[in-house]
Amino acid sequence: MNTTGPADKGLRLIPFRGLRYVPERVGSLSAVTSPPYDVVVRPDGLHHLESADPHNIVRLILPQAATPANRHHQAAATLERWLAEGVLAPDPEPALYVYEQRRGEVLQRGVIGALALSSPADGIVLPHEDVMADVVEDRAALLRTTAANLEPLLLTYRGDTYGAPSGPLSGEPSGEPATPPGGTAGVVERALGRAPLLTTTTEDGFAHRLWAVTDPTDLAHVSDDLARHQALIADGHHRWATYLRLRDEHAATAGPEGPAGAAGPWGYGLVLLIDTARYPLQVRSIHRLLRGLPVGRALDALAGSFRVRTIDGPLPEALGALGDAAATGNAFLLAGDGRFHLVNRPDEELLARTVRNDRPTAWQRLDATVLHATLLDHVWRIPDDPEHISYLHDTEAAVTQAERTGGTAVLMHPVHEDVVRELARQGVTMPRKSTSFGPKPATGLVMRSVTFD
Template identity: 75%
Template sequence: MNSEGPAADDGLRLIPFRGLRYVPERVGSLAAVTSPPYDVVVRPDGLHHLESADPHNIVRLILPQAATPAARHRQAADTLSRWLAEGVLAPDPEPALYVYEQRHCDILQRGVIGALALSEPSEGVVLPHEDVMSDIVADRAALMRTTDANFEPLLLTYRGTGEATGTTAVIERTVHRPPLLATTTEDGFSHRLWPVTDPAELASVDADLARRRALIADGHHRWATYLRLRAEHPGHGPWSYGLVLLIDTARYPLRVRAIHRLLHRLPVAGALTALTATAFRVRRLDTPLPRALEALATAAGESNAFLLAGDGAFHLVDRPDPELLARTVRTDRPEAWRSLDATVLHSTLLDHLWSIPDTPEQIAYIHDTEAAVTQAVRNGGTAVLMHPVREEVVRELAEKGVTMPRKSTSFGPKPATGLVLRSLTLE
């Protein structure tokens, strides 16, 4: 993804919007009403924890609980209306872009939140790198359609120059001003938000981003949702834009982590039985999780490798037989795609050896390593722990228009949900 990107006016277009934010005096604390993105919440434990943190936690909007999908979406819309009427949420007085900062120990991430003009994948302005599931897109679309809102920004990255020019210069000037809000969430991350309303600064961001294109780091299902809703609302209007956070990774590199799989209905013993009769090497590791992950990292440097857990031990699975891969992995994709751990997991293990369909009843996708292991032990399933994909591989495939298996990567840190929302009824 080169720093020049598209020609001027053919790239990213980020416009100001009237942010919808919590009124601090009406909630216990800003930290108590925030949440991770909807697909990172580990249900049910994480959901219950967030719901009990504050009666106005944003999880009641992004993951409403009711008997049917229609009832859930209606409940979210009713909750949003009630919180607006009660003054729990209120719109900012004028449209703005928002500089957003996250900080924790040696991690510092800064970017700009705004309403991004939507573009089709064929235009090459916003590049996805993962496949999506239609049922999740349908659910997110119904939620946004019913509430007329974007509750959480997608995380997009672009490659600037790394120098304090253009958008980066605006960000670096802005963070020296008093913030609009500041809070520290229970994960130890501090969050600060500033509005940018000055016409000259907005023009500087606009001119800079017009030469850029972006990679979707997090939020593929929500991006697909934005495109679906835009198609439902032809013409130029609020549905032609979607809420995003843009990060210049030349200035603020993101971390890339793996997303693990929890196989609900496959015990570890069953998984191992299928593997031992095939051309994989399987080794039992009676070590703590950190040491097991170190062994996984070492093995992943040599071949496809996975760590199975759920029976009180860890089992390192690596060195697949090339002939097995040749029979089970499709050949019409680049070698970088064929050699992905996620490709081999889904094509060779899940589809061919374990015969497990990729449905929510069979497979859960969990970002937190310990949570994946704990749930596998608790429920008698198998956690398949993955090693992260290198960011350059993700970008290489995205630029070729090749999508990875869904949930192949987890870029972070992810923006906290609940700091600024976008209501389409205000535009």
């Protein structure tokens, strides 16, 4: 995903003093980590993480209190206390961090750093989804109050291919001949030969390792390489919008200074950059939970506009049927009444009336587009707000919560990454929560406080 403009118009990733847990002060690194804030299944997952360790990072990213303001101030007070008690401590010098995740055959490696924030018109960082204003406001208030980037965004770019990356967890070559990589890929590969700063295995079975990169030559290689690239936001659109809002707030109250402009340290945001030419991401679906809509009423409203048939069998079989149907057109799986109902073959005249026609054909045909424009807005008439719709990454959790609450789970089929990337290149955003790229970085392994920059 290279840019064609001058090198100084690409990505600019700088070292920072990572804020990390002190292993001797916590039960285990695994016990204090968390999935990203929007992946935590609430309330069950939240309570589980809170009870795993009194210092679990969820107390910072999802603090619990009576009001939003109290939640944010509680997170700030907790962060300040953990720093004072030595539970968290900044690294002694600024660094970029090589980060590895591994589970079975899934291997992902990238670089964590502070990315200079760019305006959308610059085309350096490409979003592909819309955001919800209330979520951005909440995240901005949390980051503003804590003065910290508590979890990295996941960004992808297409680097140069120099041969296969090394595979085993030891970091040794896999046995296949490969040309030594250069640029950022070379820095990542060379880090594997050193002892990591930390290793841990989280509950989801992923093994995590982290290395600090401080050598000036290595830092220069990364800087020169990334300056030729643009990136796609794979995960973290609301956090990216939050970064931009806080940058603009601080730029408006300060004079020009520093390489990131008037915003100073607020002109950068914590990100994980993955080169998908070497480490392709997985693309998964984000499902909808419609709280006030029973399955029976949802199905009745579809009469005459979609084909509906009940799938006899367990969830994997139903998801297989969804995949088959999605290969030929829009398809959804409804659940919540103890069964699964495949919804597909929408009426073309209905789509023509409800889906806007001033967007590319690929956008008009997205399942998420049809779900929101046709089903939610027109057929079911459900407002897209947190009171009526929840977004869940875990398929079984979506089904369970629908059955528990008497609502309807709308299970989605994932969008191909090439479709996402091409729409982003055209400047077209997809409906919010259309995709879930992964594996996502574990929250809590490294954070960034603007007070240490």
